[in-house]
Amino acid sequence: MVRILKKVSSKSIDFYVEQNLDDFYTKSSKQHNFISHIENKISWVSSKNADWPEGIFKADFENLNVENEIIIVKKLIQGKQAPNGWTVGPLTKPKNLGIFLEDVGFSNVYQQAGMALKLEDLKHQTADESELLVELVEDTEHLKQWVEVVSLVFGIKVDYEFMEYLLLEPEAKFYLGNLEGKSVSSLMLYLSSGVAGLHAVSTLKEYRNRGFGLAISRMALLDAFKKGYKVGVLQASTLGERVYRKMGFQKYCDIISYELEENKMNLET
Numbered sequence: 001m002v003r004i005l006k007k008v009s010s011k012s013i014d015f016y017v018e019q020n021l022d023d024f025y026t027k028s029s030k031q032h033n034f035i036s037h038i039e040n041k042i043s044w045v046s047s048k049n050a051d052w053p054e055g056i057f058k059a060d061f062e063n064l065n066v067e068n069e070i071i072i073v074k075k076l077i078q079g080k081q082a083p084n085g086w087t088v089g090p091l092t093k094p095k096n097l098g099i100f101l102e103d104v105g106f107s108n109v110y111q112q113a114g115m116a117l118k119l120e121d122l123k124h125q126t127a128d129e130s131e132l133l134v135e136l137v138e139d140t141e142h143l144k145q146w147v148e149v150v151s152l153v154f155g156i157k158v159d160y161e162f163m164e165y166l167l168l169e170p171e172a173k174f175y176l177g178n179l180e181g182k183s184v185s186s187l188m189l190y191l192s193s194g195v196a197g198l199h200a201v202s203t204l205k206e207y208r209n210r211g212f213g214l215a216i217s218r219m220a221l222l223d224a225f226k227k228g229y230k231v232g233v234l235q236a237s238t239l240g241e242r243v244y245r246k247m248g249f250q251k252y253c254d255i256i257s258y259e260l261e262e263n264k265m266n267l268e269t
Helices: 013-028 066-078 097-103 140-154 160-166 212-226 238-245
Strands: 034-038 043-047 054-057 086-088 106-118 133-136 172-179 182-192 195-203 231-236 250-260
Touching (some): 013 034, 013 054, 013 195, 097 106, 133 212, 140 160, 140 172, 140 182, 182 212, 195 212, 212 238, 231 238
Parallel strands (some): 054 086
Antiparallel strands (some): 086 250, 106 250
């Protein structure tokens, strides 16, 4: 039985923001087309044939030699045995891991705001009218369209085989936003650790600034609310943070991605 988080608490919500993301990564580790390493002190997943999902996450170097542990992972990245992308968030130990990473050649390449919302608040909001027709993806034909939108928006190759697997799993729901018969927006709702997480929120460049991201997000979160979920979470860029504040989301933590600098990728450096 799923244990639902009932309210947003500033003391603990950051845990759920990152845990929902970690759950998604961990789910992919069970697939044959992924290289994965899941253990208490460090985990990572990497698709053999695609760019996403992949990443290093949930480092716990408490009571260990932090620099030595990082150097071990660094050598694995240099040897192409681990992905070059390290997520640092509220679950990371020590809290200042980013400083250690930068000291050995990693760079802060992407910073997101970990945000949360009490879903009941959506019921009392008046949604702006939108031309977007939002639908739940229920077959592989529409899933291919979903993957195409995400791939175009982020400039990455999405692991379709994994998405096809998730389509049949209860915790994942895919949404497509259509305008005049064309798929222009997409989103994945991931239900885990008691919260409803929004992931891969995408709108094609020529259709942005029309409220489509909010429209597709609102429908997904209201669906989660109908299923009994009380809290929605997401990770947003600086631009996305401003947009989601309009819906009532508040920032509670930072989720930072680090990469090993190209000139440090050589094993001799």
